[in-house]
């Protein structure tokens with residue numbers, strides 16, 4: 001049995017590995033989405049027990065799937081963590097591809113060769129009043145520290161809307177609509193937006 005970790009909110013569904021039921025296209029009928037890392041056809045979509053689509057090539061080395069609505073239109077997108085090499089970045093590196101879902105198959109919406117800095121991990125959640133889910137990444141700064149970066153979908157890709165201060169080492173935290181960072185000393189900080197300003201606030205309750 002695969003270890004299944006599912007974190008479901010109204011706006012976001014995160015699949016680390018396994019399968020989940022989610023209404024991808026907002027028609028009231030839930031689809032079942034199965035994710036298997038690093039294989040050919042890493043994502044499968046089933047409707048009423050029948051497989052209606054399977055895709056994502058092995059060369060993408062897909063390592064994570066997050067299902068979120070980045071443009072806020074009520075239809076979900078697949079945010080696929082990939083490990084790719086490109087003509088201008090010949091070393092394998094992590095990025096996030098965005099696939100749309102038209103009810104029958106997934107299609108490329110954004111196949112960015114990289115984000116703003118080397119990527120460690122990512123999540124998505126609706127973090128403010130703006131419609132749609134924000135993409136939150138843990139990235140590596142030039143001096144080898146970790147930082148959080150928040151991206152917003154702008155129709156043809158993402159733009160950075162906030163970056164945290166650097167931390168020596170950290171891990172991405174994601175639980176439903178709460179996203180933050182866990183430091184090596186065990187401290188947990190969550191992203192908050194108050195009066196339009198982003199910040200990290202200590203979180204004392206247990207967050208996995």
Ligand SMILES: [Ca+2]
Nearest residue numbers: 023024025029
């Ligand atoms: Ca559906």
Ligand SMILES: [Ca+2]
Nearest residue numbers: 069071073075
């Ligand atoms: Ca959408």
